[in-house]
Amino acid sequence: xxxxxxxxxxxxxxxxxxxxxxxxxxxxxxxxxxxxxxxxxxxxxxxxxxxxxxxxxxxxxxxxxxxxxxxxxxxxxxxxxxxxxxxxxxxxxxxxxxxxxxxxxxxxxxxxxxxxxxxxxxxxxxxxxxxxxxxxxxxxxxxxxxxxxxxxxxxxxxxxxxxxxxxxxxxxxxxxxxxxxxxxxxxxxxxxxxxxxxxxxxxxxxxxxxxxxxxxxxxxxxxxxxxxxxxxxxxxxxxxxxxxxxxxxxxxxxxxxxxxxxxxxxxxxxxxxxxxxxxxxxxxxxxxxxxxxxxxxxxxxxxxxxxxxxxxxxxxxxxxxxxxxxxxxxxxxxxxxxxxxxxxxxxxxxxxxxxxxxxxxxxxxxxxxxxxxxxxxxxxxxxxxxxxxxxxxxxxxxxxxxxxxxxxxxxxxxxxxxxxxxxxxxxxxxxxxxxxxxxxxxx
Numbered sequence: 001x002x003x004x005x006x007x008x009x010x011x012x013x014x015x016x017x018x019x020x021x022x023x024x025x026x027x028x029x030x031x032x033x034x035x036x037x038x039x040x041x042x043x044x045x046x047x048x049x050x051x052x053x054x055x056x057x058x059x060x061x062x063x064x065x066x067x068x069x070x071x072x073x074x075x076x077x078x079x080x081x082x083x084x085x086x087x088x089x090x091x092x093x094x095x096x097x098x099x100x101x102x103x104x105x106x107x108x109x110x111x112x113x114x115x116x117x118x119x120x121x122x123x124x125x126x127x128x129x130x131x132x133x134x135x136x137x138x139x140x141x142x143x144x145x146x147x148x149x150x151x152x153x154x155x156x157x158x159x160x161x162x163x164x165x166x167x168x169x170x171x172x173x174x175x176x177x178x179x180x181x182x183x184x185x186x187x188x189x190x191x192x193x194x195x196x197x198x199x200x201x202x203x204x205x206x207x208x209x210x211x212x213x214x215x216x217x218x219x220x221x222x223x224x225x226x227x228x229x230x231x232x233x234x235x236x237x238x239x240x241x242x243x244x245x246x247x248x249x250x251x252x253x254x255x256x257x258x259x260x261x262x263x264x265x266x267x268x269x270x271x272x273x274x275x276x277x278x279x280x281x282x283x284x285x286x287x288x289x290x291x292x293x294x295x296x297x298x299x300x301x302x303x304x305x306x307x308x309x310x311x312x313x314x315x316x317x318x319x320x321x322x323x324x325x326x327x328x329x330x331x332x333x334x335x336x337x338x339x340x341x342x343x344x345x346x347x348x349x350x351x352x353x354x355x356x357x358x359x360x361x362x363x364x365x366x367x368x369x370x371x372x373x374x375x376x377x378x379x380x381x382x383x384x385x386x387x388x389x390x391x392x393x394x395x396x397x398x399x400x401x402x403x404x405x406x407x408x409x410x411x412x413x414x415x416x417x418x419x420x421x422x423x424x425x426x427x428x429x430x431x432x433x434x435x436x437x438x439x440x441x442x443x
């Protein structure tokens with residue numbers, strides 16, 4: 001009699017209950033609550049394409065090897081499943097003996113084919129929504145390792161359950177390079193929440209990311225995220241692991257380049273600079289990445305830090321000067337060229353290109369300041385003095401030309417060839433007073 005009452009109660013219970021703790025916005029609602037006897041009951045309701053599925057269960061279950069039937073059920077446990085017009089219930093008594101009822105038919109200890117099919121569907125749905133997740137992960141891993149777990153993730157209907165599977169996999173100590181790569185890619189493709197992706201990708205650690213396959217898959221997963229904030233957090237963490245080999249920096253730069261925020265790009269590029277001297281084989285790609293930023297202020301900041309950090313590799317001097325040349329602000333250009341001069345970062349064979357860069361600036365005041373700065377170098381060769389004197393022609397005012405020439409006159413070496421170039425340039429000054437001042441300075 002009591003079992004009949006339990007069956008009746010279970011069938012009636014296939015309705016939505018209050019206290020929902022999971023709702024995915026696509027017709028899925030999952031509730032967990034304690035009944036009047038204090039037993040935990042889980043209720044799952046799914047509405048999708050006019051198909052209504054409802055599951056309620058309580059107690060512990062042991063499934064068969066194929067996970068299609070119940071082998072054991074804890075005392076006074078139950079499972080009730082309804083899909084549109086069909087329903088099945090399974091109830092165990094105080095000794096764990098299980099009785100089944102299909103629709104409103106007779107109760108039986110062994111369901112018929114129709115009942116077995118419906119029960120198998122119920123079990124599959126329960127599994128998809130996280131039933132027995134921890135034990136299932138262990139069973140699946142024991143049988144098929146990481147590939148089997150990754151395959152099973154495709155069958156799960158909830159991101160929070162998928163996340164549990166990923167956490168289980170990442171907790172293994174003996175992951176192969178291929179396993180790590182596959183996990184990273186699957187995180188990037190199978191989870192909807194960037195926050196979940198960030199948390200999981202953040203668990204890879206420095207040792208795992210030393211592996212090139214893992215590193216590239218990890219970066220691909222980061223790149224697929226929608227949130228620049230999450231991407232920046234992960235890339236920051238990656239850089240902070242320590243010195244990054246050149247090949248890894250070249251892999252990292254495209255991910256930085258594709259960020260939408262110049263501020264995020266700037267912070268990450270500055271981080272790379274601060275970690276260690278930027279390897280020569282990465283320098284050009286690094287400059288290209290910074291040059292594609294929209295903010296001149298950010299570019300200036302990065303170039304300034306590079307100048308302060310170390311010498312510019314010979315093969316990168318031209319692109320470095322071009323990057324400065326493309327800045328929109330003459331003030332930024334002046335600040336950076338001044339740094340280059342003070343730190344002696346421009347090789348002797350690039351002196352003419354340095355002068356040409358200054359000559360293309362729009363502000364005469366900036367040009368004049370930098371030309372004057374160049375006169376402070378006591379190591380200038382004869383050719384460089386002559387080139388610097390010739391640069392006077394790029395100044396617009398006779399006053400500025402005379403000022404620069406008088407400064408040069410005080411510092412240039414006593415050399416007839418340099419003096420001849422000086423007097424020739426002075427003749428380009430049209431104002432008598434300024435011309436006289438320039439000539440008098442050399443006499």
